[in-house]
Amino acid sequence: MxxxxxxxxxxxxxxxxxxxxxxxxxxxxxxxxxxxxxxxxxxxxxxxxxxxxxxxxxxxxxxxxxxxxxxxxxxxxxxxxxxxxxxxxxxxxxxxxxxxxxxxxxxxxxxxxxxxxxHPPLTSVATEQAPKWQAKNFDYYYKGAALGLTALEFKLLDALITHTPRVLSRAQLLDATQAPSDCGYERNIDSHIKAIRVKMKRYDCAESLKTKRGFGYYFEDIA
Incomplete structure (x- = not known):
């Protein structure tokens, strides 16, 4: 920790x-x-x-x-x-x-x-009954395990999960971060999405974060 x-x-x-x-x-x-x-x-x-x-x-x-x-x-x-x-x-x-x-x-x-x-200990029954994806403490949890997202990464993933299965453009994702439009974040959205996927990959759920070429990104719970 x-x-x-x-x-x-x-x-x-x-x-x-x-x-x-x-x-x-x-x-x-x-x-x-x-x-x-x-x-x-x-x-x-x-x-x-x-x-x-x-x-x-x-x-x-x-x-x-x-x-x-x-x-x-x-x-x-x-x-x-x-x-x-x-x-x-x-x-x-x-x-x-x-x-x-x-x-x-x-x-x-x-x-x-x-x-x-x-981080109270999870019993096996509680883990089985808990939702697969949970947002708490400004982080996302997959099957009870925290992804360890930064504040900006949390906002991006939260926007994608909230709007499932809608495709969000980079401009829409920038709006979700509440960052100023002239701060240069839009061109870095791809880098932040890549960082989120790396953290999701540790729990074999990275395939749920998908790319729609030419449009943007969307979330599909297939893990």
């Missing part, structure tokens, strides 16, 4: 990275809100540890921004222990709040608890 840390204090970040990597997590550390948010917009992650006081912004504002397109679990990390700060953090969408100094073992336990709630 992937964990992102946005924390500008190297000593604290090093401690977090060490204990999380020792437990088998894939950890990515950023010292600024801008760099961390840019990564999260382009890569799937399972949990975010977010400092409230950052050199280029406020963690509360970052949380509000992320909640516009992502349901990733967020644990605030801050030296501010006032009750009002904890309440505000939780009200705007954070899942937990840890004050500095903190116990690395306690933080690890909190991380595991949030991930356990996000």
């Amino acid at each position: 992937t964990i992102v840390i946005i924390e500008d204090e190297p000593a604290i970040a090093d401690t977090l990275v060490h204990i999380l990597e020792m437990d088998g997590f894939d950890v990515h550390w950023f010292t600024t809100a801008g760099a961390g948010c840019e990564y999260l917009q382009q890569h799937p992650a399972d949990l975010l540890i977010l400092d409230v006081g950052l050199p280029d912004g406020n963690g509360f504002d970052v949380c509000k921004q992320l909640r516009q397109y992502s349901a990733i679990p967020i644990i605030f990390l801050t030296a501010r222990s006032d009750e009002i700060d904890r309440v505000v953090g939780l009200e705007i969408g954070a899942d937990d709040y840890v004050t500095k100094p903190f116990s690395p073992r306690e933080m690890l336990a909190r991380v595991k608890l949030r991930l356990k709630k996000l």
